[in-house]
Amino acid sequence: MRPLEFGRLAWRSIGSHRLRSALTTLGIIIGIAAVIAFVTLGASLQAGLLGDISPDDQRNLYGWAAEPETEGGPLAGAQPVFTQDDLERVDELEDVDAAYGYMPISTQALAYDGELTPQSDALIAAGPPYIRPETIDEGRQFEMGEREAVINPAVAGQFEENVSVGDELTIVRQGGEQTSVTVVGITDSSEGLSPFEGFEPSPRVYVPTDPYYTEEVDGIGAGFGGDEAAEDEADEADPADGDDGDAATAEDARFLAIVVEAPSADEGDIDQARDSALAVLESDDSDASELLGDDLEITMQTSTELLQQLQDILDLLQNFIVGIAAISLVVGSIGIANIMLVSVTERTREIGIMKAVGAQNRDVLGLFLTEAVVLGVIGAILGTVLGLAVGYAGAWYIDIPLVYPYEYVALAVAVGILVGVLSGLYPAWRAARTDPIDALRYE
Amino acid sequence: MATGTAVSLENVRKTYQLAEPVHALDGVDLEIPEGSYTAIMGPSGSGKSTLMNLVGCLDTPTDGTVVVGGQDVGDLDDRERTTLRGMTVGFVFQTFNLMPRLTALENVALPQLFQGVSRNERTDRARELLERVGLGDRMDHLPNELSGGQRQRVALARALVNDPTIVLADEPSGNLDTETEADVLDLFDEFHDAGTTMLVVTHERHVASRAERIVHLLDGQIERIEELDSSDASPRSSAGHDPDERTGSAPGANG
Structure with missing residues (x-):
């Protein structure tokens, strides 16, 4: 059986439970959207700042004297x-x-x-x-x-x-x-x-x-x-x-x-x-x-070094958001796994029918796995769209140039597939090993 | 009519290990020739379902051999059995068992999907069969948009899609009213006349009497085999009526 056929059948069963599917993907959507929004904002912010440093500025050292450990960037606490x-x-x-x-x-x-x-x-x-x-x-x-x-x-x-x-x-x-x-x-x-x-x-x-x-x-x-x-x-x-x-x-x-x-x-x-x-x-x-x-201590840094401090803060924030997003993704995966298990039980009879008419275990496995992956990918795509929208709105609001983090969009879809596979594996395996005799008798 | 053997059971025993061993089938010998029309009757618990599962390659015997389409089912692993089932057996169930989210056409095409047949080929084949069962105008309907008789006709078309060695029907008219039952059974006759091997499990005499012979099961054993004259459909017993004496196409059926 070809992947396209799996996709068609998976889409059919997802489509028949629209609300359930939508709610299931919400966890993934939120997780991915959080990452994408922040990455878009971060990349735009970075481009807005770094883009202003001309190559010639790279040789300028900016120095000021302040108490050591004063936080706050250039000229903070300068005397x-x-x-x-x-x-x-x-x-x-x-x-x-x-x-x-x-x-x-x-x-x-x-x-x-x-x-x-x-x-x-x-x-x-x-x-x-x-x-x-x-x-x-x-x-x-x-x-x-x-x-x-x-x-x-x-x-x-x-x-x-x-x-x-x-x-x-x-x-x-x-x-x-x-x-x-x-x-x-x-x-x-x-x-x-x-x-x-x-x-x-x-x-x-x-x-x-x-x-x-x-x-x-x-x-x-x-x-x-x-x-x-x-x-x-x-x-x-x-x-x-x-x-x-x-x-x-x-x-x-x-x-x-x-x-x-x-x-x-x-x-x-x-x-x-x-x-x-x-x-x-x-x-x-x-x-x-x-x-x-x-x-007092004299600080002497280039624009790039000074921006690095900002960059470090951005990176720290980014790690924080990615951490939260990871938790959201785990929760989302559990949601998908849960709904897939319900789905397998609900469709026990269908599994029996498919097996009776010649579906191999791997066909049944593939079918349910595809369904989980489709849910994951839909979540990832919607999350990406939402994240980009929020990121762009934010960038527009604080007036910095928009940067398209393409690699993160690809990454988000990859994460969606991964989440789908991980959360769908056990339910799909349960479906695949269903005994057709019992399944056909299942009410 | 073809002369080969579609299915043969030799001294078949099926034991379920429950609280104490239950012998669902206890030494059954049965040969189903290609192109024949056989009915299986018996009270519940007589082993009808077990026999169906074995002939349908859904299960393997505890003892003895089941040969379907020339292959010993007991020798096959799960995958090979599934392939054999898909290619040589067509199922018709009492509750129709159609996929609820697939259209009539897609339901009929489903078995070929698992055989890797291309979409166009599948669709053409399914369309042809749906026309033959008289549902040419219902192809894109979902099962819940069809009547019981129509659903069973879709199921019959699905059972036939891979050109099976044998069609297994389990109480095919159990959920139908008298009129639609007759329509569906007429279709069975029609396909039988065209050369399809039919095996129908039923507890209703008038359904069984459509067959060429009736196999009576009792307590996991063949009680008797009743040969029917298909031309006038009058029953004609081929064996004695002593319930202890088992008869079958093969000798030595004693377990």
Whole structure:
């Protein structure tokens, strides 16, 4: 007897007990749907994050100082400890291509052409290499020491008239004072350029740390490297002009984070750059070491490594869900086995008829096994469809690109077959060894 | 009429080991020629069902030999017996025993499914037989959409689908009213006339009298064999009426 014939007969008997069959497969549907939904979401999330890391970003090391074991990803618990001196010393290292500070600066608003829009966290001070050439859609990187900015499309488009290269923007600081800046470049995407910013699209204005951060420090006096400047008087003050008596100077500016660019994305180069940079920053004669003490530790990682932490959390969650799904599948299998046993008893007479007209034991076995497998596979397919629907809805809701986990769909069907075989084996064996004489007499 | 032997039983004994051994059949000798029409009668407990099971290759004898279609059933393993049953025996039951979820056509085609016959071939054969039993317009009906007489005709068509050596009918008209019973038995006659070997188990005299001979069973032994003149259907005894004296086609039947 051919498998197709088994399938036809199995389908006939499943179809005659629709409700029962549907309820039986529910356990499988839920189990498979849970896995597929989560895998779809996980894969989409991963693609959404990893897709934003350009190959060139692979050679950037993102460093910050925080108490060891602080959880929460990039910049979690970061303290401003890095000075311009430290950065320069790292920058001069042979193993390092470039090093610069990173500092988000709080603002009140952005203004263009007399139009004011509130904006608290758009301003980011960094070194010119922070704007990687391939991310610039129009214009160029800003230059250190110049009142220049690179903006992203979200900023360019948020005013009535689009901001373009060469236009002047006005930045209104926390204190209310205003600084003007010339737009020299526009990026190709509104997503963050590094793990420090996060990857979600948001308006951002990138400016050089000098003058925008250093002059802020100039204004508020020593000790505060933060972005909580309240009384900055040095609006249009000459930036970074060295020592100025007792006043705080650019030299005292401490950065929240540091970006170190290795010569290449090669793992060896990155490790060397990391080791050399850490050696300088942690050495006793660095400015950072004054503040590091025993409490703070410098973390230096690439985007990929930082995302790995997220990945680990995702993996952990995934294992958890798969565990629950496995339990659901076991329960579902028991359900199928149970209903198959009932079915075998109910159809004892039919088994007798089939055997009387020449059905071999293996035919009867195959028939019931096929029925269990069909139930399992239907459960798997419906579960997959449901899981994909939920996964896509979730991905759409949190606005990440959809990824089709094809291999899991195939896996789900394989699991459905396996569940069917395992749960159908014993009932089918019971059916196969039914004595036709007794079965024909069965009422 | 063919001259070979469809089924032969030689000194057949079947013992069931219950609380104490029960001899369902106790030394039965019987030969059923090809193309013959035999009825088996007897009170319940006389061994009719056991005899049916043995001839139908559903069971094996405790002792003696049962030869069906030239093969000794006792020598075969379960698989071979199933194949032999499928190919050489057609069953007709009192309760019809059709598959409830299969149409008349599919029921008739079912035995050939297990013989690996292709779908088209099966369907053609089943259609032909259903037309011969007068159900050409009921092929796609499910059993519960058919009357008792129609169901039994489907069952007869199914029994004939593999061109069996023998058709075994167990109380074939037990669930039918008089009129449909006559229709079904007429069909039996028709197929018998066409050369099919028939073995009918019944407790009703008028059903048995359609046969060429009646085998009377009592307490697991053949009480007597009654030869009937098929042309005028009047009973004609071939043996003495002493119940202790067993008669059969083969000598030495004493157990």
